[in-house]
Amino acid sequence: MDAITLWQRYQDWLYYHEEIGLYLDISRIRFDQAFLEAMKPKFDGAFRDMEALEGGAIANPDEQRMVGHYWLRNPELAPTPQIKQQIIDTVNKIETFVAKVHKGEIKPPQAEKFTDLLSIGIGGSALGPQFVADALAPDYPLINIHFIDNSDPDGIDRILQRLGDRLKSTLILVISKSGGTPEPRNGMMEVKQALLNQNLHFRDQAIATTQIGSKLYQEATSQGWLETFPMEDWIGGRTSEMSAVGLLPAALQGIDIHALLQGAKTMDIATRQPDIKTNPAALLALSWYAVGGGRGQKDMVILPYKDRLILLSRYLQQLVMESLGKEKDLEGNIVNQGISVYGNKGSTDQHAYVQQLRDGVPNFFATFIEVLRDRQKPSPEIEPGVTAGDYLSGFLQGTREALYDNQRDSITVTITEVNPYTVGALVALYERAVSLYASLVNINAYHQPGVEAGKKAAAQVLELQHQGLQVLRGHSQGISISDLAAKIDAQEQVETLYKILRHLAANDRGVELSGDPSKPAQLIAKWR
Numbered sequence: 001m002d003a004i005t006l007w008q009r010y011q012d013w014l015y016y017h018e019e020i021g022l023y024l025d026i027s028r029i030r031f032d033q034a035f036l037e038a039m040k041p042k043f044d045g046a047f048r049d050m051e052a053l054e055g056g057a058i059a060n061p062d063e064q065r066m067v068g069h070y071w072l073r074n075p076e077l078a079p080t081p082q083i084k085q086q087i088i089d090t091v092n093k094i095e096t097f098v099a100k101v102h103k104g105e106i107k108p109p110q111a112e113k114f115t116d117l118l119s120i121g122i123g124g125s126a127l128g129p130q131f132v133a134d135a136l137a138p139d140y141p142l143i144n145i146h147f148i149d150n151s152d153p154d155g156i157d158r159i160l161q162r163l164g165d166r167l168k169s170t171l172i173l174v175i176s177k178s179g180g181t182p183e184p185r186n187g188m189m190e191v192k193q194a195l196l197n198q199n200l201h202f203r204d205q206a207i208a209t210t211q212i213g214s215k216l217y218q219e220a221t222s223q224g225w226l227e228t229f230p231m232e233d234w235i236g237g238r239t240s241e242m243s244a245v246g247l248l249p250a251a252l253q254g255i256d257i258h259a260l261l262q263g264a265k266t267m268d269i270a271t272r273q274p275d276i277k278t279n280p281a282a283l284l285a286l287s288w289y290a291v292g293g294g295r296g297q298k299d300m301v302i303l304p305y306k307d308r309l310i311l312l313s314r315y316l317q318q319l320v321m322e323s324l325g326k327e328k329d330l331e332g333n334i335v336n337q338g339i340s341v342y343g344n345k346g347s348t349d350q351h352a353y354v355q356q357l358r359d360g361v362p363n364f365f366a367t368f369i370e371v372l373r374d375r376q377k378p379s380p381e382i383e384p385g386v387t388a389g390d391y392l393s394g395f396l397q398g399t400r401e402a403l404y405d406n407q408r409d410s411i412t413v414t415i416t417e418v419n420p421y422t423v424g425a426l427v428a429l430y431e432r433a434v435s436l437y438a439s440l441v442n443i444n445a446y447h448q449p450g451v452e453a454g455k456k457a458a459a460q461v462l463e464l465q466h467q468g469l470q471v472l473r474g475h476s477q478g479i480s481i482s483d484l485a486a487k488i489d490a491q492e493q494v495e496t497l498y499k500i501l502r503h504l505a506a507n508d509r510g511v512e513l514s515g516d517p518s519k520p521a522q523l524i525a526k527w528r
């Protein structure tokens, strides 16, 4: 296509939302009118699915759950008065609690006020709060946020070291919908211990966001933690940013949660339109389908040209991949669906992997996120008449063009500035695009059966460790790894057992391994 035809295509397909100040450009996705016509019946179905979902249908059939994240920003939509009230009550509870914390009315026993917030959670209980904190927290927030989002002891140490003496004025927030995920549980146990080491008590500084009745809920209420905030059954982790999961940490940092909710609500109205061309989420879903043949054949590379949006790709990685990456469709056919998502930020990535994007394997499409306003204050000139922001803008345009010229498609989402309102809108835009795309490819976007397999396997490894150690302890002589495996009837898990022992040996946990490390079958294990 020549430049003038492309300019026309740009204008023909440009979506603009005046109130949000958001542009969506899908002109650099190659599809034609025939494709659009062919997709219309599928979209009609997807719009019907969305209407049913928002009306309270069991949109997650495997788990027999409703899917209600759209109600969070517009409680009027909730299917029952009770749910509506729950949503309103939770926001009120958050605001009351946060106001008291900021004023020092809720305070730690050994300090005037809480200075820091340590958020312990993983997956959907971390990625949204991390993205929003990085994008929106003021430079000098009322409360500084830190995250433990893993079971990595060294990672936990780093956070605790950074907090140092301020641990006594740190509010600890444990977020887990299920209340039984091992990683946040481990983080919580370690932080409890760290507090005890300073003669502090967890319950005096702890709050939780979890489902009512969960293990975590029971612990928090029975031990008298400062407060608990509910997470409802009908909110999925990866769509929980507008629930207490995201709102509470945001409000504690001084981020305007009403603007966040309002941005999402406004976007929801736009993405509810049952018309492809005037619905930005439908345009995204259409583009994803067009580039990947409805089979996720191309990866989604997210390139925000704005440092404070660097975590958007990680946030979207879970939202898209955990929602769309499914083995079976709704009828149980094996389909192995999904779209891979990765990215960091421009122009930084132009000096890293964009080389491959331009010239290498064409297995992706790019999504540029452009922010029109460079900064709050005027920019100095780097060269006569040119600012750093002009460069950034030029790099984006240049990369988009260079990719397109080499048959690499892209989408560009443009917002005026990064603020709670536009971030709320972006979150809502992608949530809906994922919902629509899932309908187009006929999968359940709201369960994650694959995640369970990894959890079960990990539990088996720990059980094997337990059994192996029991035998090793009662064995005064050294024993080969295969004999040890035979003794616990785990010949088939000999490799796993070897790795368990190697890990324990590396951590002075009573296991000694002797022999040549490059010949694992010949190693002798001994308890000392």
Ligand SMILES: O=P(O)(O)OC[C@H]1O[C@H](O)[C@H](O)[C@@H](O)[C@@H]1O
Pocket: 122, 123, 124, 125, 175, 176, 177, 178, 179, 180, 181, 184, 237, 238, 322, 448, 451
């Ligand atoms: O909030 P939690 O129940 O602790 O779950 C945390 C995360 O872990 C799970 O394994 C799921 O894959 C995620 O969707 C979820 O967000």
